[in-house]
Amino acid sequence: MTALVTIDNVHKSYQRDEFEIRVLNGLTLEVPAGDFLALMGPSGSGKSTLLNLIAGIDRPTSGRVVVGGKEISTLGESKLASWRARHVGFIFQMYNLIPVLTAYENVELPLLLTRLTRKERRSHVEAALGIVGLGDRMQHYPRQLSGGQEQRVAIARAIVTDPTIIVADEPTGDLDAASAHEILDLLQNLNREFTKTIMMVTHDPRAAERARHVLHLDKGVLIEQVEGLVPGGTSEA
Amino acid sequence: MKFSRLILKNLFRNKLRAGLTVALMASIFFFVATLLSILDNFEQAANAGEGKNRLGVQSAISLADMLPYAHEEKIRRIEGITETSKLQWVGAYYKEQKNFFANFAVDADKMERVWDDYRVPDDQRAAFKQDRQGTIVGPGLAERFGWKIGDRIVLTGTIFPFNPELNVRGIYEHAVDSASLFFQMAYFEQALGDPGQVGMFWVKVADADRMASVSEEIDALFRNSEYPTETFTEKEFQQQFISMIGNIKLLFTTVSLCAIFMIVLLGAITMSMSARERVTEIAVLRAIGYSRGAILGLMLTEFVLLALLGGAAGAFGANVFYRFIDMTKLTQGFLVNFGVSGPTILLCVAAALGVGLLSGGLPATRSANLSVVDGLRKVV
Numbered sequence: 309m310t311a312l313v314t315i316d317n318v319h320k321s322y323q324r325d326e327f328e329i330r331v332l333n334g335l336t337l338e339v340p341a342g343d344f345l346a347l348m349g350p351s352g353s354g355k356s357t358l359l360n361l362i363a364g365i366d367r368p369t370s371g372r373v374v375v376g377g378k379e380i381s382t383l384g385e386s387k388l389a390s391w392r393a394r395h396v397g398f399i400f401q402m403y404n405l406i407p408v409l410t411a412y413e414n415v416e417l418p419l420l421l422t423r424l425t426r427k428e429r430r431s432h433v434e435a436a437l438g439i440v441g442l443g444d445r446m447q448h449y450p451r452q453l454s455g456g457q458e459q460r461v462a463i464a465r466a467i468v469t470d471p472t473i474i475v476a477d478e479p480t481g482d483l484d485a486a487s488a489h490e491i492l493d494l495l496q497n498l499n500r501e502f503t504k505t506i507m508m509v510t511h512d513p514r515a516a517e518r519a520r521h522v523l524h525l526d527k528g529v530l531i532e533q534v535e536g537l538v539p540g541g542t543s544e545a
Numbered sequence: 546m547k548f549s550r551l552i553l554k555n556l557f558r559n560k561l562r563a564g565l566t567v568a569l570m571a572s573i574f575f576f577v578a579t580l581l582s583i584l585d586n587f588e589q590a591a592n593a594g595e596g597k598n599r600l601g602v603q604s605a606i607s608l609a610d611m612l613p614y615a616h617e618e619k620i621r622r623i624e625g626i627t628e629t630s631k632l633q634w635v636g637a638y639y640k641e642q643k644n645f646f647a648n649f650a651v652d653a654d655k656m657e658r659v660w661d662d663y664r665v666p667d668d669q670r671a672a673f674k675q676d677r678q679g680t681i682v683g684p685g686l687a688e689r690f691g692w693k694i695g696d697r698i699v700l701t702g703t704i705f706p707f708n709p710e711l712n713v714r715g716i717y718e719h720a721v722d723s724a725s726l727f728f729q730m731a732y733f734e735q736a737l738g739d740p741g742q743v744g745m746f747w748v749k750v751a752d753a754d755r756m757a758s759v760s761e762e763i764d765a766l767f768r769n770s771e772y773p774t775e776t777f778t779e780k781e782f783q784q785q786f787i788s789m790i791g792n793i794k795l796l797f798t799t800v801s802l803c804a805i806f807m808i809v810l811l812g813a814i815t816m817s818m819s820a821r822e823r824v825t826e827i828a829v830l831r832a833i834g835y836s837r838g839a840i841l842g843l844m845l846t847e848f849v850l851l852a853l854l855g856g857a858a859g860a861f862g863a864n865v866f867y868r869f870i871d872m873t874k875l876t877q878g879f880l881v882n883f884g885v886s887g888p889t890i891l892l893c894v895a896a897a898l899g900v901g902l903l904s905g906g907l908p909a910t911r912s913a914n915l916s917v918v919d920g921l922r923k924v925v
Binding site: 360363365366385386389390392393394396398400402404406407408409413417418420421426465 | 547548550551554555558825826829830831832833834835836837838839917918921
């Protein structure tokens with residue numbers, strides 16, 4: 309299977325005052341297109357940092373990050389923003405919807421950056437909200453929705469541009485069990501029926517079970533290479 | 546246009562804060578528009594005689610000192626002068642001291658040639674000339690005191706020991722001045738027992754290009770006399786009059802700038818608060834592909850709109866307010882034909898634009914430069 313995401317000997321460290329905090333240590337990984345990958349590990353293991361690098365909202369200290377054949381680790385700020393708009397769909401733990409906008413307007417946000425007409429945008433938004441089962445809640449504001457519904461709006465916002473990859477950071481972390489179940493069903497459906505590539509950070513083993521593959525990180529290195537992923541493994545501790 | 550809904554909804558997301566900010570800006574721009582309009586009003590008054598080729602001749606010692614009548618004949622002999630007239634500031638009031646306005650004694654038969662910009666119907670002017678106690682009044686005064694032609698009015702003198710008893714014979718029209726009163730010099734002389742001296746002469750010059758040289762000639766003529774003169778153009782004379790109450794222009798401009806600087810600071814605080822509350826939302830927008838430029842544009846547009854709304858509300862509000870307020874009455878004749886003009890409104894709106902850019906610039910730039918990861922970490 310062709311690799312959609314290639315992480316090649318990536319190091320990431322942060323400077324906090326006089327301390328250098330090393331988060332990722334020479335990580336190498338390939339993720340095929342159409343995969344649903346769960347990243348697990350204790351807090352501070354580097355899983356969110358890895359997700360941020362793949363999503364193009366952070367840059368590696370060294371190494372290469374290639375997504376869909378494009379090396380995003382060398383792109384400038386403006387080009388990276390355009391690349392994210394076209395290729396990445398984000399799902400956050402706290403949904404992060406704009407409270408003053410309706411569900412429809414929240415989902416429309418990424419499309420405002422495109423050249424689509426108002427009519428075309430409407431058709432995309434309606435389709436996305438239909439997929440997540442909220443076609444009848446388009447004019448509702450986030451405060452008028454439950455947590456699960458808010459997260460479904462966030463998922464609609466993530467898929468409305470038909471992105472290359474969907475990144476989800478603890479998408480069920482703030483939901484009750486029933487809502488979490490619905491969201492995971494939805495993600496699984498997006499992966500299976502719409503062949504969307506999904507990378508999800510989670511602490512919840514039940515959420516990880518829904519993924520095709522699970523990776524464990526600890527102290528910035530992969531500690532378990534799960535079958536199905538192209539080997540690369542860790543280069544150093 | 547496609548971002549307009551996002552901008553407008555963010556603009557009024559905290560209605561109380563947005564409302565108070567707009568109200569604050571509107572109040573200050575109302576105040577600034579008022580100050581600028583007062584300056585405008587003075588400027589208009591100073592320019593009222595522009596192009597009328599008039600020179601005012603007063604005592605070089607002070608405006609309170611009088612000049613002998615004999616000066617007039619000598620002035621008239623200077624080449625280029627077509628007419629002269631005596632003018633005396635009387636300083637009387639009507640009924641109560643608060644009813645103070647400009648009132649003058651003038652040469653009735655020369656008035657139409659020297660002050661030809663004061664238009665009076667022929668029959669009214671003839672009636673004024675025939676009646677030694679006749680008076681011509683401005684329409685603003687007539688309206689203020691309910692005077693009409695044929696009314697007899699009595700003024701109370703303050704400078705001179707007599708109370709002019711006058712008959713309203715005419716109401717003049719003038720582009721700027723609507724609140725002056727003129728009566729006959731002959732009546733003034735009779736009442737004071739022929740004083741032989743007057744406060745000013747006004748001179749009509751044939752050629753505008755000769756105003757400066759005629760002015761110099763007049764002053765040169767009396768330089769070594771017992772009564773030296775100082776000759777002004779009408780604008781200089783008005784400005785001198787205004788400057789008696791201090792450097793109004795500097796004072797008002799300084800106060801206006803201070804007020805605007807204050808709203809820049811207050812606006813910056815409000816807008817910083819608004820931006821700080823939306824750190825995560827901005828990080829989300831950045832994450833889903835909004836560039837730094839787009840964030841800067843959205844935030845700045847929002848802040849500028851808020852300031853423009855306040856500026857326009859204040860300036861237009863002042864314009865409407867002063868249409869319904871009789872400032873002549875309120876200021877006892879100090880401000881005549883007062884209003885907030887189109888250019889003043891435009892100036893206020895332009896200043897509001899500047900306020901929006903200055904006060905919103907820093908918070909918008911900080912928002913645009915926000916690290917996406919740091920922004921998301923605030924909540925996630």
